[in-house]
Amino acid sequence: MSVAVPNMNVRVAAGRDPSDNYLNHSRGLLSWIFTLDHKRIAIMYMVFILANYLLAGIFAMLLRIELLSPKPWMLADPEATKQLYNNMFTLHGAMMIFLFVIPAIPAIFGNFVLPLMLGAKDVAFPRLNLLSLWCYGMGGLFFVYVLFSGVYHAATGNTLPGGFGLDTGWTFYTPYSTNEASGGNVVAATTGAFIIGFSSILTGINFVASIHTLRPKAMGWFKMPLFLWSLYATSILQILATPVLAITLLLLIAEKTLHIGIFAWKLGGDPVLYQHFFWFYSHPAVYIMILPAMGVMSEVMPVFCRKHIFGYAFIACSSVGLAMLSFFVWGHHMFVSGQSALVNSIFSLLTFSVAIPSAVKVFNWTATMYKSDIRFNAALCFALGFIMVFTAGGLTGMFLGSLQTNVPLHDTYFVVAHFHYVMMGSTVFAFLAGMYYWFPKIFGKTCNDKVGCWAAVIIFVGFNLTFFPQFIMGTKGMPRRWATYPPEFQIYHIISTIGAFVMAAGLFTVAYNWVAGLLIGPPAPPNPWGGNTLEWATTSPPPHDNFAQTPTPGDPYHLADWQYVNEKQGWVKSPATSEGPQA
């Protein structure tokens, strides 16, 4: 390699059309459906995932509206209302988790950014990547079918034995799901989740192979951006945990259709075995949801604090540590399922140990901010929201991990509030932070940053207004998943519903901001934030094969060389020091 790599700001190599990018490289619907380009696949994921987020969010709003009154009131028939409520919370949970939270960050940002951060042209297996997208779409169709048939029949008061909807909760617990009198759509929904599971597995395989074999020689493991570390840990979880969910759902389907007895007592099975299998997947799945969010945080914090990330190796190792620990704590979902006291104690102890790697991350992000040059861009506002919400969610997890408090708090709104703080709060805040961070790179346009900051404030206020009262309700004994409740809880439910509307207003502000940015936003420079990871070394949006010239990686968080030059209205790299990208 004798040719010197020019300054990162030099975008256009000889013989290239500077206006050519992945968005206009080829045209027509088929060029999207059959594309092997990781960037286009990411865009299609974005469209589907945001659509599902909207649908599942509408269900959440309907649930909150129904809970305004202690009595079921939405439909004329109270029984039909309860049935509708059961269907709505099941679909809200199942769609949010399987179709939004799990794929959101890995499938959108992971797909888009991972090859760019590696300086590669694509992921290792572009065809598998496309198959993964199609699996996601197909699985989603099953859920949409369940959704409309269930809601239709419940709304029309059709509560025939055998059922039409899906009222098992998102966990498909046996014996609810094996019981013939409930949830006629269990098979359709579990088939959908099974197919989406393969989407997740294929993405995981792709990322692991890409990180192992496409990493440039100059980028050792501990020179990787932390987002890649977190995606690597996530992929390991997807690879090792999702197959167990697949076989569990397959067994459930076999049980419902062939009457093979694994979980149904009547057929010779054991319902608690289902819980063990399910949580062996679904606890690691919690980390599939949060680890990529932590990765986004580790990218956003240093760039907007203009300081090298604090404790790189600790953050990297804590991602892997969280992934490993997450396999040994599934029993804490089952403290009241009849496990022995010894097993409960061991699971409780292991659960507490999860706090260590989580706290390592939070402290390191906070330390990154200490004495730094903080810039309150929208991405950072959301990232700050993440730190606060995640800390609250994590600390309330201690109450649930401890045996004495778990038993009275089990299946109350305390649990609901806890996992919404961690999943909905934290992951969504990080998702929005990532969206504001990479929006200029993905679309080549700039959003209005002020509107984004205000949206972050509105969402933060709305979020806490929604879920903090649920902690109080839970400690007072309000059980989850009930359509009716004693009148003394009404005030909390009203506050919670108001908060939900505030949050929805904030989210629509974000949506407006993105659409406005897409339509009338000014064009984005290649490196709008002065970041040093390789995705900023190409144009915005990137060309079809990502880089005009193969970039050479340096320390991803060495930001001191990048200076904001007012005359140029942009970030300029000063002459390379020994730490920066090297020639």
Add this chain to the structure above:
Amino acid sequence: MNTPTTLNTATTEHHDPYLAHHFDSPEQQNASAKVGMWVFLATEILMFGGLFCAYAVYRHLHPDVFEFCAGKYLNTTLGAINTLILITSSFTMAWGVRAAQLNQKKVLIACLSLTLLGAAGFLGIKAVEYRAKWVEHVWVGAWNQYNADYTGPDKVSSTPSPTAAAPASRPIDPHLLVEDANAGTANESKIKPRFAVDTALAAPPVATASAQRVDYDDLSTPDKQRVNAFFSCYFLMTGLHGIHVIVGMGVITWILRRSLRGEFNARYNTPVDLVGLYWHLVDLIWIFLFPLFYLIH
């Protein structure tokens, strides 16, 4: 196309039709494929792991059911022949991979054909075994004579009726009963611990310590209601394995076709290698299934 300023070494050096555009070299592409395949095999093991776990749980809870069913309904000879066939096919597969690496086209084609033949033979014998289960009315659900909802002929006379299947009717092992601390006091009859009633472990093991075969009549009442657990495990595990064999036949046919066209050589043989890895995994799973179902008595 390539101006001197372009650093894109991949496009200048290689014109390999099998090298995808995003890899720098065939070695990198092969390494990626290998990593991907091994990771995929890990997911397969985890997927079967769920089934092996279910097997372990039910074998532990109802050991006599497994002894009875395996002894009466599984044909060890057929199982052993199938094991032999699969191991042989794994050998021919491994030989085929080596042949591809050594440019031995004819040997490769012969090995792949033999592997395919072995897979077909395995499925044929498996079909004979499944048919025997059908004839003996020990299929799943309503086609299993030991199930309460069995609808076929020759219902086992001692099959418990659905009412008898209530858990409360199970016998109580006197060793598991806790002594009543209130006996003889004024509080007698107020609290009666009966922990043993609801534990499935209370089923006493078959008393015969000799190696003689367990008969249906030897089974305890709870075990008689759990005969389906064996057939559920058997059909799910061998069935899912069978599906993998069918998929394996598909991919072997695919590489056989490609090797007939002469696409593989010492430089490019990744697909043969990967299919080989997959086939060895399918073989390996059967090597666990065979003793677990047919041999452990």
